[in-house]
Amino acid sequence: MSISSISPTRLGIFCMLGGMFFISVNDMLVKSLSGGYPLHQLIMLRSVVAIGFTVALLMAEGGFKLLNTGRWVLHATRAVFILIANTALYAAIASLPLATATAIYFVAPLFVTLLSIPVLGEIVGPRRFAAIGVGFVGVMVMMAPQMMAGEGGYGWVVVLPVVAAAFYAGMSVLTRKLGQTSRASALALHMQLAFISVSAVVYLVAGDGRFVTPDSNPSVQFLLRAWVWPASADILPILGLGVLSAIVGYLMTQAYRLSHASVVAPFEYILLIFSLFWGWTIFGEWPATTVLAGAAIVIASGVYIFLREGRIKVNRPA
Template sequence: MTQTKHNRPALGIMMVMIGMLAISVNDMLIKLLSGGYPLHQVVFIRSLIGISFSLIIVQMEGGFRILRTDRPLLHLLRGLLIVIANLTFFAALASLPLADTTAMFFIAPLIITLLSIPMLGEPVGPLRIGAVIVGFIGVIIVTQPWAAGGTRNAAWFVYLMPLIGAVSYALFQLLTRMLGASAKASAMAVYIQATFIAVSVLFWLFAGDGRYVEGVEDESLQFLLRAWIWPDDGDIWLFAIVGLNVAIIGYTMSQAYRLADAATIAPYEYVGLPLAIFWGWMIWSELPQSSVMFGIILILGSGLFVFLRERQKKRNLVAAKQANRRY
């Protein structure tokens, strides 16, 4: 069977691998910048640069006419969900190790599995429900809610941030499925970056002068509320790379899910976990404790099992339909 424009799994896998590499570099750079700049400033600059690159790709894919959509409110909601997912995740990065934060965010595929039951009416069997439970046990092991004092890296609410981000990302992906693949990847990237810019400007109007940061000791809250400052000469290049990265991420990830089925593409997103561990070790000499690593392995294993199970279910369904056609 000849592959169609929207059924090219090899190219889709290549796109998601490029996207995950860009995401890992993006997360590492934002953690580097979190000690001296406010999050909304980082987001504004990266999105301004990112939307510039995305608009160039829009011109290459058909011009500004492809930005027209008959579902503007749904695209706005989709953009707000990914903004919440990113802001909560990045805020947590200021306080928590990169690998731990990334692992907790990767609970999103399991949340997608649960939410697909009421939102999409998809059947989920006991094996996948069991995998979801194992994944949540992994989250508990990573966050260690029983720990206190010096055994914790941050306040309890900081550990909730990547989980809130994971729920928002899951809703974002479900909405993407509902919207379908009618919009070009570059247009979808522009919608998202425009939402980031609008939200960061509102943040600047509300807290851009640093009026709410006085007396705040938590690093994540400082990252959210710190006053805007002009970047140092050396940091300008970091902002530029972050901006280029966000254009790459927006295009490659949207393109990946347009080119191939989610059950084929999604497992490759888990390459982000070893990349996060690598950057944490390389830049900050951070390696997860053995107990935390065990939790990360549970999250990784349960997520991969869910995706592989979904792929098997779809293959069995296709085979049954083909068999029925013979009679």
């Protein structure tokens, strides 16, 4: 069977599944490197590699003129949101089991639905509001036991995936809004430039590690430890982060371009299975039963929202 013979919907699903797999590999590599490098050094190196692919895509779609959209405030806000989301999520991954951070982060679609009301003017009915409420109950099921300090608990770090999810949702909603006038390549280039700029500032302010001590929380150490020259054994994984960033961006764009969001979005939850696999095989981790139970509640509510949105859009008069 050739690619041309596959329906756009199925091809979109395959792109989504591929995107989720490569995101899980990216997260696994970040966690693997978090004990020896600061986060923003990894982001800087990843973005330097990824920006080459992004510029090539921008040139193919129309060149640098696509960057001038006249909506700089929204672009800057979107960049700030994705910066905060990435920082919070990866800081959480440094301390939490990979699958636990991923499971809590799945609250993001619930935030997207909520934010679509004021930003996009979308109407959310009582059924979807009820599903959002159920989803947040699932988040509390996951978080409450994990927030207890001491043996078996992680304290404040458990909040970081929720912060990441909230700002990722804000970025997603703004992407929908900006996507009406901006190409995906332009949005991606703005994001990579923001990553490089902020990482450079972090290096100038905290690159010598002055704000962290050896007994600091692993998440704080990952954020603020001193920048170091990469070991030869780590160069390939670090370069791989940049390649993965470009691949994920392309696959996710294709997934939502080829298929309706209500069709492909539920397949994002396959990421939890990949995270469970890497956590178990690479790091010897397995999430608590409460995390798996809460994740099931969040995923069920998220899938219901996606399916409900798809049904409403199909039945809505043109």
